[in-house]
Amino acid sequence: MRFVLERHQQKFNPAFYQQVNKLLIKTRVRSASGIVPVSVFTNGVGCPFNCVYCSNEPDMPKSYFSDEPAVMRAIRNHFDPYKQVQSRLQMLYLSGHSLDKIELIIQGGTFSFYDKPYREWFVRRCFDAANTNVAKLIKTGNTTVSKSIYLSQAQRKNETTSQRIIGLTVETRPDFINPKEIKFLRTLGVTRVEIGVQAPDEKILKLINRGHGLKEIVYATKLLKNAGIKITFHLMPGLPGSNYRKDLKMLREIFQNPNYKPDNIKFYPTSVVKYSKLEKWYQQGNYQPLDEKTLTKLILAFKKTIVPPWVRIQRLVRDLTVNDIVVDSFPSNLRQKIETELKKQKIRCQCIRCREIKSDKKSTRLKLEILTYSASDGQEYFLQYIDSQNRLYGLLRLRLFDNQAIVRELHVYGEVNPIGKRDQAKTQHAGLGQNLLYKAEQITKKHHINQLAIIAGIGAREYYRHLGYRLKNTYMLKSWQ
Template sequence: MELIVIGGTFSNYPASYKRQFFLDMINTINGSVSPNLEAAQLANETAERRIVGISIETRPDWVDETEVKLLRKLGVTKVQLGVQALDETILKRINRGHSLESVAKATRLLKDAGIKICYHFMPNLPGSNPGKDLAMARLMYEDPRFKPDFLKIYPVQVIPGTALYREWEKGEYVPYSEELLRDTLLSIKLITPRYCRIDRLVRDISKKWVAAGTKATNMRQYLQAELKVQGKVCQCIRCREVKAADFTLDPDLNDEVIETLGATEHLLTFEKADRLFSLLRLRLPTVSSALFSELKGCAIIRELHTYGKTVAHTAKTSSKTQHRGLGKKLMAQAEQIARQAGYAKIAVISSIGTRDYYRQLGYERLGYYMVKNISSLH
């Protein structure tokens, strides 16, 4: 089970409220009442319904050392950042209140803690145009300061009662036509690198609330149909996932090196015939995170994911992709890469419900991570 806490700026709530909120969520999933957060997390390690990931939404300028420490204490493994634009002029034009520097700082802090990152990106903002939108996407994908693991694209929609609505009423803001918007989104999709997953392509808002801008809630379907007509494909992770197909191919192991601010990363994947079966994100930091002593001298596995139809963790046989040993093979490869790069230890940002899996691979819990000594590997 994955938990997603969405809406608003989660970091803005008091720390005591956040701890209680998470305790109540985990107790509900466990079906029992634990006296504190640590006890609830321990109970979930062997619960019937185990948590395999926790995601929250926040702003880049609310991410600092104190917040990252609390997020890990809560068990958060993924953070969605409301970046909106990667252009200082546009950010000022919309009174966003944060800068590209704060985006870069938040991204590095989170990645150094092993946390996966999703950017929220909004084409058609005031002050932008299709060319700028595409340029911002290139910057996001290619600049080592950014490079999100996941992306949610939210084209601007004008909602009554907002400042943008008043600008639109006066003719000071004009949204793209539906055709121009689709062309813009298609261009962004086609330059999306293989390391990134486009989670969403439009915000699912009721048509009755939208005064101007797209009202299509199935934008991905439109774009996929157009790509097929053009004979082109999107290389993002979501478009390559094996989905519910049976495991009938012998996939190849691939290693893509990604340079980021403060670290070299390896995206290890099992793929075959444009189908993605499993992936692992390995981070080799130039300097260990100063926030967590257990990460000193560690390489960090930020994500391990096998795609396909969900199979119960107790199931031993299946025709699907999961429980085929792909994850264990990726873990072994990551350990070898880390050792060859000079790391004596490797850490995993394990969710609370998957700690047992890593224990079976020789990892031990240290603080908020699962850690293994790899100095003796051959």
């Protein structure tokens, strides 16, 4: 239907076109945070380690299964980055989404384990795909296919194209993070790194055969923050050697100990999955996963008493099918069940995801609140625009350390507002972003620091240029006396 609508757009009256277009956005939640996420997978060689809980399905990226929707898409496209991004963008476009702002998420094991030429090629082809206009292709059946020779060329083009990659996420291990690796990640345009932390406990890390300890987690967290990169910790309640009490204690530690304090977390409650060592431990009676009741209790306690307002819970459970798991310890709709329980117990989760405004009715009375906390030998400032119900309209993360200042995130929530257009009903581009940045500059000046750097996604660079920032060593920079 969308296809017909686009091809014959001129024949319809504009009001009718807009109405149908709205109806076609079935999965509004995908772009409710203002950005469309596009996940792609690297090919299946990506990790030499053997964590006991990790699946190792033949020919699949480590830790993923061939029947997961995003993996199936990658298989259909033979793990080709260009085809994966293009097919996803076309699908999103056909379901009515704006493709102005894209968050590219590269999955498939340990990204840092792949050699540099492969990684550079992979990212370059993703940018090429984003630089190939999907709307034009669908409307006319024809478009200019973008094919760059150098990554920098593809990135430069993306700075001003209509489908901009404004964030790039990769997943890796803490022990692969060092200054050289960070420098390389920045040349690729990486703005967020997801690291497998699993459990902040030396004994457990050893038992699950992680191959690194706490020292590496602390070091990686600090280096990433100092580079302005946003961090997601993967956490696994219910690991061997843990129990409810220990899990709760570890979750507290993650947000009380300044050596951790990630920006986002993803829960991966330990499941006994096929092709894993844990499968054998379970069959031998040496391991038992957390049951649904205990896991629910843990997550409710976390949401009620631990999660700070500057954290986004990106994921509560992983969607696995019955084909992938050995024991069905909790249902796949656990998230919904927890939501119901939260309502019943009148618990309001403070996290970003639960507070962001999405497409709800907006208030015109907003206040700017500044929260500060110490983390990884620096001071973090979390600036947020909220209304009287504590709903979140925009946020900025500013980090001060060693006489330097860096903005690690600037995000205005609400539905995607196409670049260059203003719509009073939508929050994006309503000046909140500029105000947040102005405040960050004031804080920086107050601390006698004479320049502010911003880790901008490639596609966001233009936005900052208009605000007086210039590109220097992959960061947008503004200096003053």
